Amino acid sequence: MRKYAVIGLVAVLTACIGKNSKVQFASNELTVLEQSKTNLDSIKLDVFDFNGLKPLLNKKDDAIYVINFWATWCRPCVKELLYFEKLNREYAGKNVKVILVSLDFPHLYDSKLKPFIKDRKIKSKVVALDDADMNSWIPQVNEAWSGAIPATVIYRNDKRKFFEKSFTYEELENEVALFLK
Amino acid sequence: MKTAIKLILVMILIVCMSSFTYNVVNEGYKIGDVVDDFSLKNINGEKVSLADYKDAKGYIVIFTCNTCPYAVAYEDRINQLNEIYVGKGYPVIAIMPNNPQIKPGDSFKAMQERAKKKGFTFPYLMDEGQTVYPKFGATKTPHVFVLQKEKNVPVVKYIGAIDDNYKDANAVKTRYVEDAVNALLKGAKITNTETKAIGCTIR
Numbered sequence: 054m055r056k057y058a059v060i061g062l063v064a065v066l067t068a069c070i071g072k073n074s075k076v077q078f079a080s081n082e083l084t085v086l087e088q089s090k091t092n093l094d095s096i097k098l099d100v101f102d103f104n105g106l107k108p109l110l111n112k113k114d115d116a117i118y119v120i121n122f123w124a125t126w127c128r129p130c131v132k133e134l135l136y137f138e139k140l141n142r143e144y145a146g147k148n149v150k151v152i153l154v155s156l157d158f159p160h161l162y163d164s165k166l167k168p169f170i171k172d173r174k175i176k177s178k179v180v181a182l183d184d185a186d187m188n189s190w191i192p193q194v195n196e197a198w199s200g201a202i203p204a205t206v207i208y209r210n211d212k213r214k215f216f217e218k219s220f221t222y223e224e225l226e227n228e229v230a231l232f233l234k
Numbered sequence: 235m236k237t238a239i240k241l242i243l244v245m246i247l248i249v250c251m252s253s254f255t256y257n258v259v260n261e262g263y264k265i266g267d268v269v270d271d272f273s274l275k276n277i278n279g280e281k282v283s284l285a286d287y288k289d290a291k292g293y294i295v296i297f298t299c300n301t302c303p304y305a306v307a308y309e310d311r312i313n314q315l316n317e318i319y320v321g322k323g324y325p326v327i328a329i330m331p332n333n334p335q336i337k338p339g340d341s342f343k344a345m346q347e348r349a350k351k352k353g354f355t356f357p358y359l360m361d362e363g364q365t366v367y368p369k370f371g372a373t374k375t376p377h378v379f380v381l382q383k384e385k386n387v388p389v390v391k392y393i394g395a396i397d398d399n400y401k402d403a404n405a406v407k408t409r410y411v412e413d414a415v416n417a418l419l420k421g422a423k424i425t426n427t428e429t430k431a432i433g434c435t436i437r
Contacts, residue, residue: 124303126302126303126434127434127435129435129437156432158303158401159401185398185399185400185401185402185405186398186399186407187395187398187400187430187431187432188394188395188398188410188426188429188430188431189398191430191431191432192430198430199373199374199377199430200373200374200395200430200431200432200433201373201374201432201433201434201435201436202432202433202434202435203435217373
């Protein structure tokens with residue numbers, strides 16, 4: 054245990070040399086994490102198999118749905134998550150709805166996913182997809198999807214577009230704009 | 235002491251999450267395509283090529299890594315695949331495609347440690363310079379390509395997942411890779427030549 058602590062410390066110090074602001078950020082995050090451990094009950098998480106998720110991918114209510122497939126362990130996913138959050142915030146009045154579909158492992162819902170949602174104060178709707186038979190459902194999301202995440206579907210009624218890529222906020226806005234007309 | 239360790243782990247996590255880039259890979263080998271040989275370093279620093287396996291009938295090429303939870307979930311099953319098929323002429327060749335500068339957990343040293351810890355019975359190669367995975371069109375880990383030698387040239391016969399349950403090896407119903415190699419061994423048609431599975435984007 055002590056050995057790991059030393060290794061960890063060295064790693065952090067190495068990573069942080071000349072980056073004081075980041076250390077500050079890290080310790081702030083830490084406080085938040087510790088405070089929030091106590092109450093995860095307020096986090097509601099719908100867990101679906103693909104049949105359960107399907108209706109969310111096929112709504113016909115004229116809203117623009119932005120469905121992002123992600124996981125807490127996927128770094129590019131986590132990085133772009135704040136753009137989806139921003140989109141959800143800024144386009145709520147334009148009938149844009151963001152749904153974040155987590156592919157986290159089910160045994161980590163309570164220890165990883167829920168604390169993540171709580172600590173990052175995620176406001177977009179988060180659901181978890183627990184369906185091991187991936188070959189059956191990945192092509193139903195999109196034929197072109199290789200299965201790599203992050204991946205995103207944007208749709209409005211019958212018009213839809215699929216992306217197996219990471220987004221910047223600008224790119225996301227531009228794609229959504231094509232559905233706004 | 236325990237709190238200190240937790241603090242440190244959280245800090246590492248946050249620092250590590252701060253900056254990563256992403257490359258899009260599009261084209262790659264399709265079923266029936268001939269595969270160019272490669273020469274990649276194994277964990278002992280020796281170069282390994284497909285051509286080194288003179289008696290092989292084919293290969294089970296698996297792009298995998300240390301850091302992806304899906305890849306880790308399949309480590310034991312990859313070992314088993316090699317144990318079953320190396321003697322039948324289809325050795326597993328594992329390739330770690332990530333850039334260790336982006337993913338330090340996939341460094342050469344980390345690969346050596348992982349291979350030792352898990353007792354990998356197959357070569358675990360590093361795609362140094364990331365030149366091989368784009369040719370295959372691998373996008374994620376784990377990502378499997380079953381090859382068959384035809385006129386002594388490796389040809390792609392199967393692309394995709396190892397089986398249909400990443401969570402639980404005991405709950406697997408269809409073993410895609412085993413089914414594909416068994417079909418090749420019998421000279422039969424492969425039922426599923428391409429399958430999809432969630433994986434970690436290669437970076």
